[in-house]
Amino acid sequence: MRTARQVAVTLARRINLPEPVLDAVRLAVGEACGLVVALQQESRPDDPVVVTFDDSRGLSIDVRGAVALEAAVGSRAIDLLAAAAEPVVDELPVGASLAVVAELVPRLNVATSPTGVTVSMRWPAEASAHA
Numbered sequence: 001m002r003t004a005r006q007v008a009v010t011l012a013r014r015i016n017l018p019e020p021v022l023d024a025v026r027l028a029v030g031e032a033c034g035l036v037v038a039l040q041q042e043s044r045p046d047d048p049v050v051v052t053f054d055d056s057r058g059l060s061i062d063v064r065g066a067v068a069l070e071a072a073v074g075s076r077a078i079d080l081l082a083a084a085a086e087p088v089v090d091e092l093p094v095g096a097s098l099a100v101v102a103e104l105v106p107r108l109n110v111a112t113s114p115t116g117v118t119v120s121m122r123w124p125a126e127a128s129a130h131a
Contacts, residue, residue: 001033004051004063011055015125024104025123029061031101032119036065039085039117043067058124069112077112 008029012022029051036049047066054060069080078098098119102108107122 001030001037004033005029007051007053008059008061011053012059012123015055015059017059017123021123025059025061028101028104028121029063031097032061032063032121035081035085035097036063036067036117036119039067039081040065058122060123061121063119063121064116066116067112068114069117071113073109073111077110077117080112081110081117 005026008025009022012025017025033049033051040047040049044066050062050064052060052062052064067084069077069084072080081098098108098110101119101121105121106124107120109118109120109122111118111120
């Protein structure tokens with residue numbers, strides 16, 4: 001997770017996001033990675049959690065895990081994650097953890113499917129002008 005946070009902040013700096021936004025990026029990436037890793041520890045501990053970065057049009061970060069769940073997006077996907085993580089994540093409830101991420105990220109999308117979970121975070125390039 002440390003490497004993912006460092007890469008995210010480096011890319012955020014490269015697109016000139018302001019310092020307060022860098023802290024939000026760091027925290028959101030850590031929360032998202034921690035959640036997906038915790039989910040995967042129980043059912044697929046040998047599969048990697050994949051973090052994809054793109055700074056070509058703002059900052060986009062996708063955190064993907066191989067936890068198989070019913071296909072859903074948005075609040076339904078969050079409900080499915082909460083049910084799946086309840087015995088696994090003993091810190092913040094999944095809903096609370098994702099609520100923290102939602103407050104830090106201008107565009108958040110959570111999706112579940114039989115092939116895995118994706119937490120997509122987007123900071124548009126114009127965020128650097130408004131933050």
